[in-house]
Amino acid sequence: MLQKLKFKAGFNKQDTESGAEGQWTDGDFVRFRYGLPEKIGGWLQLTSAQKTLPGAARAQLTFSSFAGEKYSAIGTSQGLFLYYGNDFFDITPLDTAITGCTLTTVNGSNVLQVNKGSHGLAVGRYVTLSGVTVTGASDFTSGELEKTYEILTVATVDKFTVQAVRNEGGTGMTAAGAATVNPYVEVGPTIQTTGFGWSTSTWGASTWDTPRATSDVTLDPGNWSLDNFGQVLVATVFNGETFTWNAGASNPRAQRASKTTSNFQTTNNPTTTRFTLVSDRDRHLFHFGTETTIGSPATQDPMFVRFSNQEDLNTYAPTATNTAGTFRLDTGNEIRAALQGKDYVFVITDLAAYVIQFVGPPFTFSVRQVGTNCGCIGQHAATFVNGIVFWMGAEGGFFAFDGTVKSLPSLVEDFVFSTDGDNLGLNFDSRDVIFSGANNLYTEVNWFYPKDGSDQIDRCVTYNYSENIWTTSSLDRTTYVDQGVFDAPYATDYGDTLTPVFPDILGITNKYGASIYYEHEEGTDQVNSSGTTAIPAFIRSGDWDITSRRSALGQATGVVDYRGDGEFFMAVRRFIPDFKYQTGNAKVTLFVSSYPDDVAVSSPLGPFTVTQTTDKVDTRARGRLVSIKIENDSTGESWRYGTLRLDAQPDGRR
Numbered sequence: 001m002l003q004k005l006k007f008k009a010g011f012n013k014q015d016t017e018s019g020a021e022g023q024w025t026d027g028d029f030v031r032f033r034y035g036l037p038e039k040i041g042g043w044l045q046l047t048s049a050q051k052t053l054p055g056a057a058r059a060q061l062t063f064s065s066f067a068g069e070k071y072s073a074i075g076t077s078q079g080l081f082l083y084y085g086n087d088f089f090d091i092t093p094l095d096t097a098i099t100g101c102t103l104t105t106v107n108g109s110n111v112l113q114v115n116k117g118s119h120g121l122a123v124g125r126y127v128t129l130s131g132v133t134v135t136g137a138s139d140f141t142s143g144e145l146e147k148t149y150e151i152l153t154v155a156t157v158d159k160f161t162v163q164a165v166r167n168e169g170g171t172g173m174t175a176a177g178a179a180t181v182n183p184y185v186e187v188g189p190t191i192q193t194t195g196f197g198w199s200t201s202t203w204g205a206s207t208w209d210t211p212r213a214t215s216d217v218t219l220d221p222g223n224w225s226l227d228n229f230g231q232v233l234v235a236t237v238f239n240g241e242t243f244t245w246n247a248g249a250s251n252p253r254a255q256r257a258s259k260t261t262s263n264f265q266t267t268n269n270p271t272t273t274r275f276t277l278v279s280d281r282d283r284h285l286f287h288f289g290t291e292t293t294i295g296s297p298a299t300q301d302p303m304f305v306r307f308s309n310q311e312d313l314n315t316y317a318p319t320a321t322n323t324a325g326t327f328r329l330d331t332g333n334e335i336r337a338a339l340q341g342k343d344y345v346f347v348i349t350d351l352a353a354y355v356i357q358f359v360g361p362p363f364t365f366s367v368r369q370v371g372t373n374c375g376c377i378g379q380h381a382a383t384f385v386n387g388i389v390f391w392m393g394a395e396g397g398f399f400a401f402d403g404t405v406k407s408l409p410s411l412v413e414d415f416v417f418s419t420d421g422d423n424l425g426l427n428f429d430s431r432d433v434i435f436s437g438a439n440n441l442y443t444e445v446n447w448f449y450p451k452d453g454s455d456q457i458d459r460c461v462t463y464n465y466s467e468n469i470w471t472t473s474s475l476d477r478t479t480y481v482d483q484g485v486f487d488a489p490y491a492t493d494y495g496d497t498l499t500p501v502f503p504d505i506l507g508i509t510n511k512y513g514a515s516i517y518y519e520h521e522e523g524t525d526q527v528n529s530s531g532t533t534a535i536p537a538f539i540r541s542g543d544w545d546i547t548s549r550r551s552a553l554g555q556a557t558g559v560v561d562y563r564g565d566g567e568f569f570m571a572v573r574r575f576i577p578d579f580k581y582q583t584g585n586a587k588v589t590l591f592v593s594s595y596p597d598d599v600a601v602s603s604p605l606g607p608f609t610v611t612q613t614t615d616k617v618d619t620r621a622r623g624r625l626v627s628i629k630i631e632n633d634s635t636g637e638s639w640r641y642g643t644l645r646l647d648a649q650p651d652g653r654r
Contacts, residue, residue, distance in 0.1 A: 001647065001648075001649070002576065002645040002646065002647050003645065003646055003647075003648055004643050004644075004645050004646075005541070005544060005628065005643065005644045005645070005646055006022070006643055007022055007023055007024050007541050007542075008022055008023045008024070009024075009032045009035040009036070009037075009467055009469045010023075010024065010032060010411065010464075010467075010469030010470050010471065011023075011024050011025065011026065011027060011411060011412055011469075011470055011471050011472060012024065012025055012411040012542065013025060013026070013411060013412045013414065013415040013472070014411045014412070014413065014414055014415075015411075015542070016596060017542050017543050017596065017627065018542065018543045018596035018625065019542070020542030020543075021542050021543055021544060021545070022542065022544070023541070023542050024037065024539055024540065024541055024542070025540060025541065025542045026538075026539070026540045027471060027472075027473070027537075027538055027539035027540060028472075028473050028474055028536065028537060028538055029473050029474075029475065029535050029536065029537035029538075030471060030473070030537050030538070030539045031442055031444065031462070031464070031471060032464060032467060032469055032471065033442065033640070035467065036580070036640055036641055036642065037539045037630070037640070037641050038581070038638070038639060038640035038641070039524070039535065039537040039632065039637070039638050039639055039640075040473075040475075040521075040535070040537065041520065041521035041522060041523070041524070042520075042521075042522050042523040042524045042525045042526055042527065042535060043491070043518040043519060043520045043521075043522055043526055043527070044518060044519045044522040044523065044527045044528075045516055045517065045518055045527060045528035045529060046083065046086065046490070046517045046518065046519055047083070047086055047087055047088055047517060048086050048087050049501070050501060050528065050529035051087070051088050051501050051502060052498065052500050052501045052502065052514040052515060052516050052517070053074060053076050053078075053081055053088065053492070053500060053502065053514060053515040053516075053517065054076060054078040054079060054126075054500040054502055054505065054508060054512060054514060054515075055076035055077035055078030055079065055187075055190060055222070055500075055512045055513065055514070055515065056076055056077045056190040056191075056221070056222070056433075056456070056478055056494040056496075056512070056513060056515060057074050057075070057076045057478045057479045057492035057494060057515040057517075058075055058076065058077065058221065058222065058223045058224060058380070058433070058435075058478060058479065059073075059074070059075040059223065059224035059225060059226045059380065059479060060072060060073065060074050060075075060226070060479035060480070060481045060490070060491075060492065061073045061226035061227065061228065061233070061481070062481050062484060062485035062486060062490065063228040063231070063233065063247075063485060064231070064247075064485055065231040065247035065248055065252075066230070066231050066247075066248055067247075067248075069084065069247060070084070070485050070486060071083065071084050071233075071247060071485075072084075072481070072485075072486070072490055073091075073226050073233050073235065073245075074479065074492065074515075074517070075187070075223070075224025075226055075235060076187070076222070076515060077187050077188055077189060077190045077221065077222030077223075077512060078092075078126065078184070078187060078222070078512050079092030079126065079184055079185075079187065080092045080093065080224065080235055080243075080245075080257055082245075082253060083490075083517060084253060088502070088517075089253045090148070090256075090502075090504050090505070091245050091253075091255065091256050091257045092126070092184050092185065092256060092257070093184075093185045093235075093241075093243045093256060093257045093258055093259075094128065094182040094183065094184060094185065094256060094258075095182070095183040095184065095185045095186065096183075097180050097181065097182050098116055098119055098121075098180065098181040098182075098183070099178075099180050099181075100116065100178055101114050101115060101116040101119075101129075101178065101179045101180065101181050102114075102115045102116070102175040102178065102179070103115070103132065103145070103173050103175070103179060104172070104173055104174055104175050105138055105140065105164070105168040105172040105173050106168060106172045107168050107169070107170065107171050107172050108167055108168065109167060109168055110163055110164045110165075110166060110167045110168070111161050111162075111163070111164070112145065112149075112161065112162050112163070112164040113155075113159055113160075113161050114129075114159070114160050114161070114162065114179075114181060115158060115159050115175050116158065116159075116181065117157070117158045118157050118158065119157065119158070119159075119160060119181070120157075121151055121154065121160055121181075121183060122151070122154060123151055123152065123153060123154050123160075123511075124150060124151060124509075124511045124512065125150075125151045125183055125184065125186075126148060126149070126150055126151075126183070126184040126505060127148070127149055127151060127162070127181050127182060127183045127184065128146075128147070128148045128149075128181075128182045128184075129145055129146050129147060129149070129179050129180070129181060129182075130146055130179065130180045130182060131146075131178065131179050131180045132145045132146050132179045133178060133179070134173065135173055136170070136171065136172060136173040136174060137170040137171040137172065138168060138170045138171075138172055138173045139168070139169035139170040140164070140168065140170075140173075144164070144165050144166070145164065145165075145179075147165060147506050148504055148505045148506065149162035149163065149505065149506045149507055150162065150163075150505055150506070150507050150508050150509060150511075152507055152509070162506065162507055163506050163507030164506070165506060185237060185240070185241070185243075186237075186240075187222035187223070187224070187237055187238075187240075188219075188220060188221055188222025188223065188237075188238065189219060189221055189222055190221060190222065190456075190494075190496065190512055190513060191221055191430065191433070191455040191456065192219065192220055192221045192429065192430045192431070192432050192433060192455065193219045193429075193455075220238060220239065220432055221430075221432055221433055222237075222238070223237075223238035223275075223379060223380075223432065224236065224237060224238065225238070225275035225276050225277065225379070227276065227277055227278040228278065229244075229264070229278050229283070229285070229313060231246065231247040231248045232244050232245070232246050232247070232248075232261070232264045232313075233245040233246075233247070233257065234266075234276060234278060234285065234313070235257055236273055236275055236276040236287075238274060238275060238379070239272055239273070239274060239300075240271075240272065240273070241259070241266075241269070241271050241272075241273075242259075242266045242269045242270070242273065242276055242285075242287075243257040243258055243259055243261075243266060244257060244258070244259075244261040244264045244265075244266055244313065245257040245258075245261055246261045246262040246263075246264055248262070249261065249262040264313055264314075265313070265314045266313055266314060267314065268294070268314045268315065268316060269285075269287070269294075269313070269314065269316070270287050270290045270291045270294050270295075270306060270316075271291065271294070271295055271296075271297055272290065272291055272297040272300045273287040273288065273289065273290040273291070273300075274288050274289030274290070274302060274334070274335060274379075275288055275289070275338065275379055276288070277338045277339065277340065277345065278340075279307075279340070279345050279356075279358065280340050281343060281358060282310060282358035283310055283311045284307045284308050284309075284310055284323065284358075284364075285307065285308040285313050286305060286306070286307045286308075286338065286345065287305065287306045287307070288305055288335045288338050288347065289301070289302040289303065289304065289334060289335045290304055290305070290306050291304075291306075292304055292326075294306075294316060301328065302333065302334035302335060303328055303329045303330075303332060303333070303334065303335060303349065304326065304328050305326060305327050305328065305329065305335070305347075306325075306326045307323075307324065307325055307326070307364070307365070308324055309322040309323055309324040310322070310323045312324075323360075323361060323364045325364050325365070327365075327367055329347070329349060329352075329354060329367070330369070331349060331351050331352035331369060331372060332349025332350045332351040332352050332375065333349070333350050333351070334349060334350055335347060335348075335349050336348050336349055336350050336375060336376040336377070336378060336379065336381075336394065337376040337378070337379055337380070337381060337382040337391065339382055339383070339384050339389065340384060341355070341384055341389060341401075342384075342387055343357065344356060344357045345357075346382075346384070346389050346401065348374070348375060348376035348382060348391060349375055349376075350375040350376070350394045351372065351373065351374075351375045351394070352369055352371060352372050352373075352374065352375065353369070353370050353371035353374050353399075353401060353405055354367060354368065354369050354370065355367075355368045355370050356368075370401065370404070370405055371399075371401070371404075371405030374393065374399050374405050374407075375393065375394030375395070376391045376392065376393070376394060377391075377392045377393060377394045377428075377431045377434055378392075378431045378432045378433070378434045379432060380434065380435045380436060380479075381431075381434045381435070381436050381447065382436060383436040383437060383438050383445050385438035385440055385445060385465075385482070386440065386443070386465065387402065388400050388401065388402045388465065389401040389402075390408075390436070390445045390463065390465070391436070392434060392436065392447050392449075396413070396416075396417040396426075397410075397413065397417070398410060398463065400465075408463065410463075410470050411470060412461060412470045412471075412472050415461075415472060416449070416459075416461050416472070419452045424451040424452045424453060425451065425452055426449050426450070426451065426452065427449075427450045427451060427452045427453065427454055427455065429455075430450045430454070430455045430456075433449075433450060433455075433456065433457055433478065434447060434448065434449045434450075434457075435447075435448045435457070435477065435478055435479055435480060436448075436480075437477070437479070437480025437481060437482060437489070437491070438482045439480075439482055439483075439489050439520075439521075440482055440483070441483065441521070442464070443464055443465050443466035443467070444462050444463065444464050444465075445462065445463045445465060446460050446461070446462050446475075446477075446480060447460065447461050447462075448460050448475070448476065448477045448478065448480065449461070456476075456478075456494060456496060457476045457477065457478050457494070458474065458476045459472065459473070459474060459475075459476070460472065460473045460474070460475040460476070460477070476493060476494075477491040477492060477493055477518075478492050478493065478494045478515065479491060479492045480492075486519075488519050488520055488521050488522060489519075489520040489521060490517065490518070490519055490520070491517075491518050491520055492515045492516065492517055492518070493515065493516045493518060494513060494514070494515045494516075495513055495514060495515075495516070496513040497510055497513060498510060498513050498514035498516075499514060500513075500514040501514070501529070502514075516528060524583065524584075524635070524636055524637060524638045525635045525636065532635055533635065534632065534633055534634050534635045534637065535632075536631070536632070536633055537631065537632055538629060538630065538631035538632075539629070539630050539631075539641070540627060540628070540629040540630075541627045541628050541629075542627060543593070543596065543625040543626065543627050544625065544626050544627065545570070545624055545625050545626075546568055546570040546624075546648055546649075546650055567624075568624070568650045568651065568652065569594075569622055569623060569624055569650070569651040569652055570622070570623065570624070570626065570648045570649060570650060570651055571620075571621075571622050571648065571649050571650075571651040572590060572592070572619060572620070572621040572622070572626060572646060572647065572648050573618065573619065573620065573647045573648075573649070574616050574617060574618045574619060574647040575588070575590070575616070575617055575619070575644055575645060575646045575647065576615070576616050576644065576645040576647075577610045577614055577616075577617065577644060578641070578642035578643050578644055578645070579610065579612075579639050579640060579641060579642060580639075580640040580642055581638065581639070581640050582612050582638065582639045582640070583636060583637060583638045583639075584632065584634060584635075584636045584637030584638065585609050585610060585611055585632065585634065585637055586609075586610045586630060586631070586632055586637065586639045587607040587608065587609055587610065587629075587630070587631050587632060587633070588606070588607060588608045588610055588617070588628060588629070588630055588644070589606045589607040589608070589628065589629040589631070590606055590619065590621055590626055590627075590628055591626065591627045591628070591629065592621045592622065592623030592625065592626050593623050593624070593625045594623055594624050594625070595624065595625075596625065606619065607629070607631070622651060626646070626648070628644065
């Protein structure tokens with residue numbers, strides 16, 4: 001007789017396959033809507049000519065100018081970039097200029113040698129040349145040489161080379177012409193590393209060639225905090241300086257972010273800050289984990305907070321006539337995350353959570369601790385959506401704040417956090433690359449994280465807050481921003497061996513990898529410069545077993561008298577598929593086994609291809625336990641599973 005196979009929504013990865021009867025236990029690239037699993041939407045690479053960004057993208061912000069121009073700012077380990085009009089623009093701030101540099105070229109070569117005593121630059125650093133004067137018998141023009149380059153070699157402390165736009169056609173220049181080298185501001189490495197000093201710590205952290213013996217050090221990955229003050233982008237390098245870029249300036253996309261951008265100066269801002277945030281309702285700029293004395297990096301306190309005067313990005317000295325000020329949080333060792341809530345700023349340390357609200361003069365802000373033992377794991381591991389703050393805990397688990405701090409129970413927790421046995425849970429040593437982003441259309445919050453043994457993001461855990469269910473996947477996005485300014489979520493994917501497709505930087509290599517920019521929920525496939533490929537979505541259930549009535553009397557009267565779960569073998573003869581919104585084909589596999597520890601074998605002739613017109617599928621399978629797997633492996637395929645019906649009959653105890 002036909003029996004419906006119904007399964008509870010969400011994944012249960014805490015129990016065994018047999019213990020999770022009536023539940024889904026595994027899957028990839030699926031979500032639940034109305035309790036039913038379906039394949040997620042596809043994604044499409046953005047930008048003309050399939051450009052990619054240098055380095056690992058770590059922060060993203062979408063915003064609009066007053067003229068209605070839509071932007072996405074993306075901070076990578078190598079710089080700061082804009083997405084506008086299906087193209088990328090480089091707005092990376094520049095570091096202190098190096099003047100008095102001379103240039104050397106040789107006939108027939110595209111090697112441009114830059115000469116400057118004790119330049120202090122390293123291979124892979126990006127630089128721009130300006131103020132070039134061409135001398136000698138070179139056929140280069142100054143405009144051809146005033147470009148942006150990646151440093152390819154550092155021969156000595158007095159010389160480095162870059163790749164010119166073409167070969168020298170004349171006899172060349174011999175250390176002639178005074179030019180200015182403008183290095184890009186340094187952001188940081190593409191990965192987070194830990195160790196014992198030499199070769200892993202920051203410059204000057206200890207004495208030369210003396211590894212630390214008792215306490216490890218952490219070299220944080222290059223990171224940014226991005227926010228907007230109206231149409232002004234505010235960008236802060238993690239543990240660094242703050243810069244602005246004004247979308248309302250003249251020819252704005254030709255301008256770089258700087259400390260003096262079109263009347264929005266940050267010259268009086270702290271010089272060493274973990275991250276910044278604009279308080280939207282009251283228009284203050286917050287610096288979290290910053291200097292107690294502005295301009296003195298040695299005074300940086302990871303629990304210290306400084307905020308600007310209202311409507312003023314450049315005034316921080318408190319007076320009787322302004323609203324600037326400072327305070328220090330008490331519980332924790334460092335501030336881990338800060339984000340704008342409904343009418344408050346929500347701040348999370350490694351141990352506690354705080355609500356900061358504007359109250360006006362003379363106190364400006366109230367600071368209230370709202371939770372303990374609920375620290376956040378990383379800078380971008382918290383999301384505000386639908387009036388609730390969600391975040392990943394510092395030591396594991398998930399939390400939410402909707403007026404009170406709550407722990408979010410999960411049946412995927414061990415899979416995400418535990419590294420016991422064969423499980424490759426979260427790599428806590430790379431916690432600072434974790435990124436959280438909401439997809440409000442499907443009421444989802446995603447956390448993208450690296451598994452144990454990996455230093456880059458390669459997994460995702462998703463919480464559906466309307467249905468209170470959890471799923472996991474291998475979707476690997478380093479940043480993710482919900483629809484709003486744009487009509488779909490935008491996200492970045494990083495490849496550490498990719499060479500950036502970014503012609504604005506000459507001689508660019510794959511030293512720091514590259515990030516691809518995607519529009520999500522677009523079609524059914526993954527589409528990028530490599531072509532169109534299928535999204536290999538699947539979902540698998542826990543084991544299901546059959547029951548039998550005890551006696552002929554019970555059968556005759558219709559009284560169900562259970563003999564016990566899994567006591568009888570079952571014979572499976574056919575199943576009736578049930579899919580909604582199906583495009584293309586889906587595949588169904590039945591797995592049968594005699595005991596929970598047995599290796600499940602697929603049923604004969606499986607996996608079965610199910611089309612939109614398939615009425616039934618005949619099969620012959622026998623076992624005490626059966627589970628199902630729904631999947632697809634070709635382009636143009638999508639599906640939502642309904643309620644499969646199985647023709648299963650008791651078939652004895654042996």
